[in-house]
Amino acid sequence: QVQLVESGGGVVQPGGSLRLSCAASGFTFSSYGMHWVRQAPGKGLEWVAFIRYDGSNKYYADFVKGRFTISRDNSKNTLYLQMNSLRAEDTAVYYCAKDGLRLAAAGYGGVDYWGQGTLVTVSS
Amino acid sequence: QTVVTQEPSLTVSPGGTVTLTCASSTGAVTSGYYPNWFQQKPGQAPRALIYSTSNKHSWTPARFSGSLLGGKAALTLSGVQPEDEAEYYCLLYYGGALIFGGGTKLTVL
Numbered sequence: 001q002v003q004l005v006e007s008g009g010g011v012v013q014p015g016g017s018l019r020l021s022c023a024a025s026g027f028t029f030s031s032y033g034m035h036w037v038r039q040a041p042g043k044g045l046e047w048v049a050f051i052r053y054d055g056s057n058k059y060y061a062d063f064v065k066g067r068f069t070i071s072r073d074n075s076k077n078t079l080y081l082q083m084n085s086l087r088a089e090d091t092a093v094y095y096c097a098k099d100g101l102r103l104a105a106a107g108y109g110g111v112d113y114w115g116q117g118t119l120v121t122v123s124s
Numbered sequence: 125q126t127v128v129t130q131e132p133s134l135t136v137s138p139g140g141t142v143t144l145t146c147a148s149s150t151g152a153v154t155s156g157y158y159p160n161w162f163q164q165k166p167g168q169a170p171r172a173l174i175y176s177t178s179n180k181h182s183w184t185p186a187r188f189s190g191s192l193l194g195g196k197a198a199l200t201l202s203g204v205q206p207e208d209e210a211e212y213y214c215l216l217y218y219g220g221a222l223i224f225g226g227g228t229k230l231t232v233l
Contacts, residue, residue: 035222037170044227045162045170045213059220062125100160100175108217110160112181114169 002026002113004096009118016086016122022079022096022115030054030074033099035111036081038092038120046092049081050099050107057106086122093117126150128216130225135233136204144228145196146214152195153216159197160215161190163208164227170213174199206232 008020022034036048049070050059058070069082079096095117101109127149136142146159153159161174172181174190177197187203197214209232214225 037224044211045164045215045224047215047222047224050222059222061221061223095169100172106217106220107222108158110158110172110175110215110217110222111162111170112172112175114171116169 002098004098004113004115006094006096006115006118009094009120011121011123012086013124014087014122017082017084018086018120020081020083020094020096020118020120022081024077024079024096024098027098029072029077031102033101033104033107033109034070034072034079035097035099035107036070036079037095037097037111037114038090039095039117040089040092043092048094051079052105053099053103059107083120086120088122091120091122093119126218126223128214128223128225130212130214130228132226133229133231135231136201138204138206138232140204141200141202142204142230143193144199144201144212144214144230145193146198146216146225147196148216150218153192153197155192157197157216157218159190159192161188161197161199162213162215164211164213165209173212201230204232208232 096115100112178190
């Protein structure tokens with residue numbers, strides 16, 4: 001069965017950096033695009049970023065462009081999110097999510113499977 | 125700035141039918157926005173229900189259906205069960221980026 005396990009969350013000061021990881025199993029990781037989605041405490045879902053199955057295309061929400069970088073290592077079945085210049089408003093649970101369409105050029109396959117999330121708290 | 129709008133809250137009686145909608149500030153929602161729908165219960169990760177407007181996942185109960193209605197994406201629940209009480213989110217594709225709606229809190233009462 002599909003499993004997505006996020007790690008790397010924690011408390012970081014404003015302006016700091018953090019790298020999230022997502023270990024994937026139960027499917028052919030190298031054939032599917034992957035998303036990061038976040039949810040601030042008590043708020044709705046926000047799409048953050050998408051990376052194509054082969055890493056060749058990446059898309060970002062405007063509010064993270066230039067600060068966050070999505071990447072993947074298909075040899076390790078692992079997705080990453082490098083977060084720099086963190087702000088208080090980046091405080092959220094960050095979910096790793098699998099795109100629903102095999103070998104899709106972009107994220108129009110939507111999301112079919114979700115991880116359980118990792119909490120990032122930006123606070124001094 | 126593009127905004128995706130959902131009803132903030134809806135109430136339905138058990139066994140009833142309710143339709144949730146998802147509108148885009150850019151105009152009519154079409155199949156090219158690949159609408160997705162998700163259910164989230166408190167303390168849980170979201171669960172996918174519908175993809176590409178009207179397609180169900182293997183785990184999606186038959187009472188859930190997706191469509192396009194009056195220029196919006198729509199999620200209809202027929203024969204609502206108490207366990208359907210949850211937050212529901214739509215997700216639209218904008219040629220690269222994706223945007224979630226603000227969510228609809230569905231109360232079954």
